[in-house]
Amino acid sequence: MLKDNTKVPLDKFIEKSLFDKSKGYYMVKNPIGHKGDFITSPNVSVMFSEMIAIWLISFWKKIGSPKKINIVELGGGNGEMMFQIIKTIKKFEKFEQSAKFIILDKSPFLKNIQKIKMKNMNIVWTENIKKISKHPTIFLANEFFDVFPIKQFTKKKNLWFEKHIIYKDKTFKFCEKKIMKQNVEKLLGEKIAKNQKFLEFSKSGLQMLDAVSKKIKNQNGGLLIIDYGYKEKKMFDSIQSIKNHKKTNFLENPYNCDITHLINFHLFRKKLKKNKLDFIKLTSQREFLIKMGIKERAEIISKNLPFSSKVDVYLRVKRLIDNNQMGSLFKVLLATKKINNFSLGF
Numbered sequence: 577m578l579k580d581n582t583k584v585p586l587d588k589f590i591e592k593s594l595f596d597k598s599k600g601y602y603m604v605k606n607p608i609g610h611k612g613d614f615i616t617s618p619n620v621s622v623m624f625s626e627m628i629a630i631w632l633i634s635f636w637k638k639i640g641s642p643k644k645i646n647i648v649e650l651g652g653g654n655g656e657m658m659f660q661i662i663k664t665i666k667k668f669e670k671f672e673q674s675a676k677f678i679i680l681d682k683s684p685f686l687k688n689i690q691k692i693k694m695k696n697m698n699i700v701w702t703e704n705i706k707k708i709s710k711h712p713t714i715f716l717a718n719e720f721f722d723v724f725p726i727k728q729f730t731k732k733k734n735l736w737f738e739k740h741i742i743y744k745d746k747t748f749k750f751c752e753k754k755i756m757k758q759n760v761e762k763l764l765g766e767k768i769a770k771n772q773k774f775l776e777f778s779k780s781g782l783q784m785l786d787a788v789s790k791k792i793k794n795q796n797g798g799l800l801i802i803d804y805g806y807k808e809k810k811m812f813d814s815i816q817s818i819k820n821h822k823k824t825n826f827l828e829n830p831y832n833c834d835i836t837h838l839i840n841f842h843l844f845r846k847k848l849k850k851n852k853l854d855f856i857k858l859t860s861q862r863e864f865l866i867k868m869g870i871k872e873r874a875e876i877i878s879k880n881l882p883f884s885s886k887v888d889v890y891l892r893v894k895r896l897i898d899n900n901q902m903g904s905l906f907k908v909l910l911a912t913k914k915i916n917n918f919s920l921g922f
């Protein structure tokens with residue numbers, strides 16, 4: 577991956593580990609599921625995607641039921657969320673006729689899985705947001721932005737240093753390289769606050785946020801992000817790596833584990849406002865799913881089930897909404913234009 581004694585910035589190292597064309601973690605395997613390394617909400621319970629489907633239909637109605645609307649999933653994974661959304665909306669004929677379903681995914685391996693799973697469904701894959709037709713567009717991003725490679729910077733005695741990785745004595749190690757404050761600010765796209773001593777953000781993630789915002793600003797629609805993260809302004813080192821459902825050290829096994837970070841929703845909110853998406857709502861996954869009616873849905877589904885299946889349904893809901901599981905670390909953010917004034921689920 578690296579020659580002896582060469583240093584690369586943290587984000588370059590992560591990019592290569594996850595997205596290298598021939599060896600990258602997301603490019604050659606399916607990491608999602610019990611047999612994989614981690615589970616995402618749509619794979620915990622079908623009810624998660626059903627709640628998103630109902631939310632989509634309500635949003636579409638709120639913006640005047642446009643005859644054409646793009647529903648874009650950013651990062652489709654194993655295709656489970658899109659699959660269940662399309663199944664659910666079949667009962668809502670008018671919406672089904674208006675919606676065009678699109679997936680944007682960087683991994684040819686996962687795209688192939690999505691294509692096989694949804695071979696009888698009407699879906700389009702795209703490489704670029706700019707190529708999406710000029711109609712109102714709703715973007716869905718579940719555990720998408722946390723995968724974008726991050727940069728980290730630390731301030732010491734008034735000087736800024738960027739985290740790098742060096743290959744030395746046959747091992748990867750962290751190291752630092754001095755960087756001018758102005759260059760950090762250029763990457764971040766704004767001035768650094770005086771009391772800020774640590775920064776963590778994804779340059780490519782923020783560029784993606786800009787592209788999505790531009791599309792919504794020009795053609796209307798919204799962005800629904802569901803991801804783990806925090807609301808506070810103060811940043812901290814949130815990088816984490818998972819293998820076989822357990823925490824691991826990515827420096828020891830770079831191509832073979834997931835490397836993610838927590839979303840700083842304060843920064844996202846600021847960027848979205850700057851991009852003229854001035855109606856922003858943020859809540860926990862727990863609040864969102866409860867307000868969308870997941871508990872009532874569980875009751876309906878489990879009504880005629882044997883006891884053991886009933887328990888399974890409720891345990892899955894618990895996993896999604898319990899504060900000690902996915903309920904509070906996972907947040908839901910909606911960004912749209914003020915004129916839409918839509919806050920179902922928040």
Ligand SMILES: C[S@@+](CC[C@H](N)C(=O)[O-])C[C@H]1O[C@@H](n2cnc3c(N)ncnc32)[C@H](O)[C@@H]1O
Pocket residue numbers: 602608616617618619650651652653654657680681682683686717718719720723724
């Ligand atoms: C953690 S998975 C989540 C998958 C799915 N949303 C779910 O919840 O199960 C991240 C997905 O985003 C895709 N991805 C990551 N970075 C991307 C990028 N820059 N552009 C497009 N897709 C990307 C990956 O290939 C993968 O499908």
